[in-house]
Amino acid sequence: MYLLFGCGVYVCLYLYLKLKKGKCNSKKTLEGKTIVITGANTGIGFETALDLAKRNGRIILACRNAQKGEEAKNKIVQLTGNTSVVFRQVDVSLMSSVKSFVDVIRREENKVDILINNAGIVVQNKIMTEEGLELTFATNHFGPFLLSTLLLDLLRKSKGRIVNVGSAASVIGKVDCDNLRAEKGYSQLQYHNSKTATLLFTKELARRETDVTICCVHPGTVRTNVFRHMPLPVKILISTVFRVLTRSPSEGAQPVLFCALDDSIRTGGYYMDCRLCDHSLWVPKSAYDVGLAKKLWETTEKILAEC
Numbered sequence: 001m002y003l004l005f006g007c008g009v010y011v012c013l014y015l016y017l018k019l020k021k022g023k024c025n026s027k028k029t030l031e032g033k034t035i036v037i038t039g040a041n042t043g044i045g046f047e048t049a050l051d052l053a054k055r056n057g058r059i060i061l062a063c064r065n066a067q068k069g070e071e072a073k074n075k076i077v078q079l080t081g082n083t084s085v086v087f088r089q090v091d092v093s094l095m096s097s098v099k100s101f102v103d104v105i106r107r108e109e110n111k112v113d114i115l116i117n118n119a120g121i122v123v124q125n126k127i128m129t130e131e132g133l134e135l136t137f138a139t140n141h142f143g144p145f146l147l148s149t150l151l152l153d154l155l156r157k158s159k160g161r162i163v164n165v166g167s168a169a170s171v172i173g174k175v176d177c178d179n180l181r182a183e184k185g186y187s188q189l190q191y192h193n194s195k196t197a198t199l200l201f202t203k204e205l206a207r208r209e210t211d212v213t214i215c216c217v218h219p220g221t222v223r224t225n226v227f228r229h230m231p232l233p234v235k236i237l238i239s240t241v242f243r244v245l246t247r248s249p250s251e252g253a254q255p256v257l258f259c260a261l262d263d264s265i266r267t268g269g270y271y272m273d274c275r276l277c278d279h280s281l282w283v284p285k286s287a288y289d290v291g292l293a294k295k296l297w298e299t300t301e302k303i304l305a306e307c
């Protein structure tokens with residue numbers, strides 16, 4: 001009896017989550033469009049790039065590891081026949097690397113239509129980069145901030161779009177502008193905090209920028225390498241009991257594609273399951289704190305000037 005009830009609950013939950021997921025139904029083609037996507041060699045980024053390549057855009061796979069980047073490029077070219085897919089090296093946790101990457105893009109492209117800040121990392125312990133930034137914030141906040149602001153003029157030329165891949169984990173994140181380099185201590189919620197910063201950055205840039213659309217998206221809980229630093233029991237739970245709650249990388253790419261392609265996207269908006277989720281329970285109240293967003297922007301600029 002209990003077993004039957006359990007199975008019933010599981011099936012209902014499965015169907016509910018499957019229907020709720022959302023799908024990018026855009027039939028848009030991308031001939032003549034240039035798309036930059038970071039962390040495109042695996043996971044959500046790879047699946048997003050693959051779909052965009054099928055739409056015949058010029059896709060720039062911005063990855064930190066040359067071998068992985070070239071392999072991803074070759075695979076996408078082979079699967080889609082799109083020979084305008086290229087790999088360009090960037091480590092978004094290093095500001096010097098972001099600047100060099102932007103120099104390359106400036107030399108090679110006369111505009112950028114879509115920038116997808118997808119690269120992201122979860123780390124358990126405090127690690128400092130050679131530039132004096134804490135690794136989680138360097139990768140998830142400072143790198144995307146610098147890349148976006150340096151590419152703004154190329155994006156403006158096409159009235160382009162920036163998609164920041166955030167996370168529902170931001171709902172319990174907090175941003176302390178006096179601790180962006182973990183100088184006052186490292187929080188176990190550093191990833192969550194960095195994704196709250198992603199939301200604040202999205203909303204502040206939308207307030208400052210009129211020619212480029214910017215939005216933030218939570219892709220869902222997706223079975224990718226992002227969980228590689230989690231303890232083994234958590235990883236086992238995610239891939240077994242909680243599998244029903246998770247998505248495949250190609251399903252996780254759907255909300256990102258929706259944000260990159262759909263005409264309904266509102267600048268400054270936060271999206272989940274291919275719909276606007278602003279003011280839902282998943283959004284931290286601090287995301288709407290205009291003073292905090294301004295302070296984060298100014299502190300970020302100040303820290304970047306020191307890098």
Ligand SMILES: NC(=O)c1ccc[n+]([C@@H]2O[C@H](COP(=O)([O-])OP(=O)(O)OC[C@H]3O[C@@H](n4cnc5c(N)ncnc54)[C@H](OP(=O)(O)O)[C@@H]3O)[C@@H](O)[C@H]2O)c1
Pocket residue numbers: 038039040041042043044045062063064065068090091092093094117118119120121139165166167168218219220221222223224225226227
């Ligand atoms: N999976 C989820 O459940 C989930 C949920 C919410 C949000 N997200 C977000 O979705 C995005 C994609 O994550 P994913 O799940 O697809 O994870 P993933 O499989 O671990 O992919 C992350 C990608 O980012 C790249 N990357 C990491 N650090 C980088 C750096 N310093 N410079 C350049 N590239 C770097 C990785 O490169 P390497 O292969 O070289 O490591 C990889 O290509 C992330 O922003 C993540 O926070 C994921």
